[in-house]
Amino acid sequence: MYPVPSLDLSSVPYTVTTTTTTHAHSPVVHRHFRSLTPRSTFCSPLSALPVEIWLNILPFLPPSDLHTISLVSSLFRSIAQPLLFTTLDISPFFLTYSTTRPILRPNAYLDRTKHRVALYQQPHIAHAVQHVWVSPYSRRGFPLRNNRDHLDPSELIQLIIDALPSFPNLDTLSWHCTDFKPEWWAVISRIPLKRLWLNSCAVKSPAPLLPSVTHLDLDHWAWEGQVTNHISIHEERSNGVHASLFLLVVHPDTIASISVPRIDTALRLLMAIHKSFPSYPSSASCSLKSLTLPFPALASAFFVPALQRCPNLEMLRLLPPMDVSSPQQDFPLGPIPRDCIPHLRSFEGPYTRLLDFAVSRHIHDLILWGFDDLPAQCDAAALVDTLHVLAAMGKEGKAVRVLKVAMLTITVSFMRCLELFEDLREVAIESLDGPLRYGGHSPSQKNYPFEFDSKSPISLLFCILRDIDLPPHLTHLTIHTRLNSGNQDSAQQKNTVALFIEGLAARHTALCKVEIGWGVYWTGMFIATWERVNPTDRAISAATSHDEQIKLMLQSSQVDDTERDSMDSGYHSIQSSLASCLDSYPSQRTLVTHAMLPLGKLTFTEHRRRTVTMCAPSGASWMYVGSGEVRNDRWFQKLATRLRGVVKRYLRI
Numbered sequence: 001m002y003p004v005p006s007l008d009l010s011s012v013p014y015t016v017t018t019t020t021t022t023h024a025h026s027p028v029v030h031r032h033f034r035s036l037t038p039r040s041t042f043c044s045p046l047s048a049l050p051v052e053i054w055l056n057i058l059p060f061l062p063p064s065d066l067h068t069i070s071l072v073s074s075l076f077r078s079i080a081q082p083l084l085f086t087t088l089d090i091s092p093f094f095l096t097y098s099t100t101r102p103i104l105r106p107n108a109y110l111d112r113t114k115h116r117v118a119l120y121q122q123p124h125i126a127h128a129v130q131h132v133w134v135s136p137y138s139r140r141g142f143p144l145r146n147n148r149d150h151l152d153p154s155e156l157i158q159l160i161i162d163a164l165p166s167f168p169n170l171d172t173l174s175w176h177c178t179d180f181k182p183e184w185w186a187v188i189s190r191i192p193l194k195r196l197w198l199n200s201c202a203v204k205s206p207a208p209l210l211p212s213v214t215h216l217d218l219d220h221w222a223w224e225g226q227v228t229n230h231i232s233i234h235e236e237r238s239n240g241v242h243a244s245l246f247l248l249v250v251h252p253d254t255i256a257s258i259s260v261p262r263i264d265t266a267l268r269l270l271m272a273i274h275k276s277f278p279s280y281p282s283s284a285s286c287s288l289k290s291l292t293l294p295f296p297a298l299a300s301a302f303f304v305p306a307l308q309r310c311p312n313l314e315m316l317r318l319l320p321p322m323d324v325s326s327p328q329q330d331f332p333l334g335p336i337p338r339d340c341i342p343h344l345r346s347f348e349g350p351y352t353r354l355l356d357f358a359v360s361r362h363i364h365d366l367i368l369w370g371f372d373d374l375p376a377q378c379d380a381a382a383l384v385d386t387l388h389v390l391a392a393m394g395k396e397g398k399a400v401r402v403l404k405v406a407m408l409t410i411t412v413s414f415m416r417c418l419e420l421f422e423d424l425r426e427v428a429i430e431s432l433d434g435p436l437r438y439g440g441h442s443p444s445q446k447n448y449p450f451e452f453d454s455k456s457p458i459s460l461l462f463c464i465l466r467d468i469d470l471p472p473h474l475t476h477l478t479i480h481t482r483l484n485s486g487n488q489d490s491a492q493q494k495n496t497v498a499l500f501i502e503g504l505a506a507r508h509t510a511l512c513k514v515e516i517g518w519g520v521y522w523t524g525m526f527i528a529t530w531e532r533v534n535p536t537d538r539a540i541s542a543a544t545s546h547d548e549q550i551k552l553m554l555q556s557s558q559v560d561d562t563e564r565d566s567m568d569s570g571y572h573s574i575q576s577s578l579a580s581c582l583d584s585y586p587s588q589r590t591l592v593t594h595a596m597l598p599l600g601k602l603t604f605t606e607h608r609r610r611t612v613t614m615c616a617p618s619g620a621s622w623m624y625v626g627s628g629e630v631r632n633d634r635w636f637q638k639l640a641t642r643l644r645g646v647v648k649r650y651l652r653i
Helices: 051-060 063-070 074-085 108-120 153-166 182-188 243-249 263-276 295-299 303-308 351-358 380-391 412-420 457-465 490-507 544-567 578-583 634-652
Strands: 014-016 036-038 087-090 131-134 172-176 195-199 215-218 257-259 290-294 315-319 346-350 365-369 402-407 426-431 476-481 513-520 524-532 588-596 600-609 613-615 623-626 629-632
Touching: 051 074, 063 074, 087 108, 087 153, 108 153, 131 153, 153 182, 195 243, 243 263, 263 290, 263 295, 263 303, 290 295, 295 303, 295 315, 346 351, 351 365, 351 380, 380 402, 380 412, 412 457, 457 476, 457 490, 490 513, 490 524, 490 588, 490 600
Parallel strands: 087 131, 131 172, 172 195, 195 215, 215 257, 257 290, 290 315, 315 346, 346 365, 365 402, 402 426, 426 476, 476 513
Antiparallel strands: 014 036, 513 524, 524 600, 588 600, 613 623, 623 629
16 A cells, blocks of 8 residues: 655645745755635635645545545645546556467557646646556556557657656656666656565666665565565566666665565565675664565575564564465474564564564564465464463563464464463454364353354354453454354344444453454355444443343344345345346345444444346246345346357357
């Protein structure tokens, strides 16, 4: 995620009062915004708000809302319109996994790009541009192509390079799968870039340095313009980012974050850090605080020496292997000196390597995965043993405040192990959910005034959790599981999860937010999010009337849900037109219900797929069978006839 753009007031139709102050040693002109007086009166009371407030509010709105606001008046147009042009993106060519050569663009695309660049270079737009995207991965889908497309990608890139000096606030550059020409890099090196995203590229040396980069992303698969921590299948034939670029952009005094999921690029990066970063004590000024690497990088001989040159490192992320087809295996790791990365506060990696990095370090944030099962899951028993050893280290081990785990099964022993960490503030669990078991302890009703159906798998999980004493300072609890809800309908599930969360919040007064998700895509997914309304009022009597009060509140919320389902036609019905069938087959509807409970607000979100089956009874046409509805539709019969014809022709060939 890139930062919210900050705009200047040079293009806003307001009169700005400035004062000039001159210092003795270096005359510097400072602009102080004393007053903002509109040049024309605006009838709306919103005009009384200063422009600076709107510049801080509007960047958080989606593009559709910005379009609407820009049509309100000329004032709001000058404020909102530039926010729609914060990123200038072009795709000089496209990549496909099945071909070895890039797919070029048509010549008409060059004219359209010239028009777009001229639009971005307008005075009231240019100051808003903060990100330039030059990549074969389109941020807006792939247009139609044909074999006559033969536009030279260098012409498009040269057009963008010439426009870069026109954007005074440009601080982010994404450059993928294209080598830098010396003249291109000369222009880029004169721009004070803060964020740089490079994929499969190189530059011929000698080349000028780019010392202003603070955040560097390398060889990430671009999905909708975002970093994914995955490797693109289109770049498997390439060699990744060349080592020569590391010497130009990775400077120990300015770089703060580096992320790379590709193993060969990570090995070259570790070697570059080991060679270019100074050793102790000169390395005390190294500014690198976050490092993300693939887990196999631990096998490199430069891994520990590179860490020794990053004494201010606070976050270390070891990404799990992404290839689920091959068996995952652990790698041996040599001893890590006690004086290495002494300021480490956040660790993500396998729980089997947790103790190697936790010795003599106060780690506050833990994100753990394992090799016990695919994909990167932890065995509960082995994880509990590791956490017990960590807690036995004393203050160093018990300093954990955030714990996020991907595990096979949620067990009683694991939940009780959380009590060892008294400073724990946030817990997030993702579970594949094998057979649930109590570990020899049967559920009880002690100190728990609520009763609910415990026959469904998710209700059984609630029975396990309700007898657990959570850490005293825990404020956020998140559990995502694949357990199903049995034969319970939506109303019963809402009642069950509401009773459980309210009872949990009554026993643990520090809880401020609880999120529980269950189910899978094919059968339906449900997410219950509870937030305490008034965190200061956390005392409530455990009376039986409280149970009835929750049920009455849920019944009042179900009325809104029913009305909404009838107005939106819900996910139980489908129109008979062909277009509607194509748009909603198969489909998934999202229904959201809000309920005010005695202790907090419950938001119940239901994602359920439409159930579609086709059958042809004797003497009847093809039928659509949905949730609570059966409808004749001859379109399915025509579709099946066409499919049979295509199969016959294919078999004849």
